[in-house]
Amino acid sequence: MADKQRVVQILLNLVSNAIKYNRRGGTVTLSCEDVAGGRFRISVRDTGPGIAPEDLQRLFTPFERLNADATSVEGSGLGLALSKALVEAMGGTIGVESIVGHGSTFWTEFPVADGTIRPGEPADRETPHSDAAGVSSKTRTVLYVEDNLSNLRLIERLLARRPGVRLLSAMQGRLCLDLTREHHPDLILLDLHLPDIGGAEVLRRLRESPETREIPVVVVSADATPRQIERLRADGARDYLTKPFDVKKFLALVDEIFGDGGRGA
Structure with missing residues (x-):
């Protein structure tokens, strides 16, 4: 089951990259959909310059900076490597589709939860916590x-x-x-x-x-x-x-x- 906190971190990384590597006046589109195999896909699409096919497999490698000399924007560095590690730790997959000159779409897929609560599992993971000592419940x-x-x-x-x-x-x-x-x-x-x-x-x-x-x-x-x-x-x-x-x-x-x-x- 996907962890909300990790998913937020992954989306922050993907959306941040989509904005940084976009063209002036470009757009970023976030979409969600059910896909085959009982999985759920979240996609982040940009209208940037796109990525060459030979570079796609290097994107999720730590310290890789594609076209670092051709742009004034800092490379994605470890952001995509971290996203990949977080996605896979939750049993998900991450990938990218890109057309040079038209933009890129980064996507993640996770298994769809069955909606049931396991015995002993809290119904709402975001419920503020307060212990017997009266510790503040502020997140x-x-x-x-x-x-x-x-x-x-x-x-x-x-x-x-x-x-x-x-x-x-x-x-x-x-x-x-x-x-x-x-x-x-x-x-x-x-x-x-x-x-x-x-x-x-x-x-x-x-x-x-x-x-x-x-x-x-x-x-x-x-x-x-x-x-x-x-x-x-x-x-x-x-x-x-x-x-x-x-x-x-x-x-x-x-x-x-x-x-x-x-x-x-």
């Missing part, structure tokens, strides 16, 4: 900026222990800035080594903007020299966590930032 959004899929999945599993926390992910610094402006997350987890712009530069831009400067940013990286930690904190980082993760420390910090300090790990 909070965490944006994790990381280009390693294993680390992304680890944080996803850890934050699953915190009902009411929604996770967004970005594998590029520029996508982080776009998602931050669009969703205004309650917390940003920021890796330093990103494929387009470094984490330190992302932090600087976040702190320069009145719109994002108050959002807590926790740097998560293996570069834990005292000098670097001191510099990043001086630049506005809320805290610094080293890899590999200390699970209890990570969850305690999340609870502290969200004001849920009394919760157990």
Whole structure:
């Protein structure tokens, strides 16, 4: 069964690419339809320049940037690789159809759910959570900026222990800035080594903007020299966590930032 949060992340990636690689005055069309085999297809169609047939199979490869020298727009980088990994993790498929000079259609397919609720499964996954200690039921959004899929999945599993926390992910610094402006997350987890712009530069831009400067940013990286930690904190980082993760420390910090300090790990 498809997870709503992951599907939203996938669509954000596909729509973002459709807008970036479109022509001036072009259109982006989002459509949904039932297809054969009890599956449901979501398509994102643009009117951009299209993609050559020989390049299609490379689209979902990490770090690939097609026609990087022919456009001033940043390449899709890891966005499509992340989308592919998320789709396949939910038992779905992802693909693309393109005609040079006419545009591209990226699509995802998922099995159609039977509409039944399994025993012990909540009827509404979005129901606000409140425990016996009176923890706030407000839904909070965490944006994790990381280009390693294993680390992304680890944080996803850890934050699953915190009902009411929604996770967004970005594998590029520029996508982080776009998602931050669009969703205004309650917390940003920021890796330093990103494929387009470094984490330190992302932090600087976040702190320069009145719109994002108050959002807590926790740097998560293996570069834990005292000098670097001191510099990043001086630049506005809320805290610094080293890899590999200390699970209890990570969850305690999340609870502290969200004001849920009394919760157990």
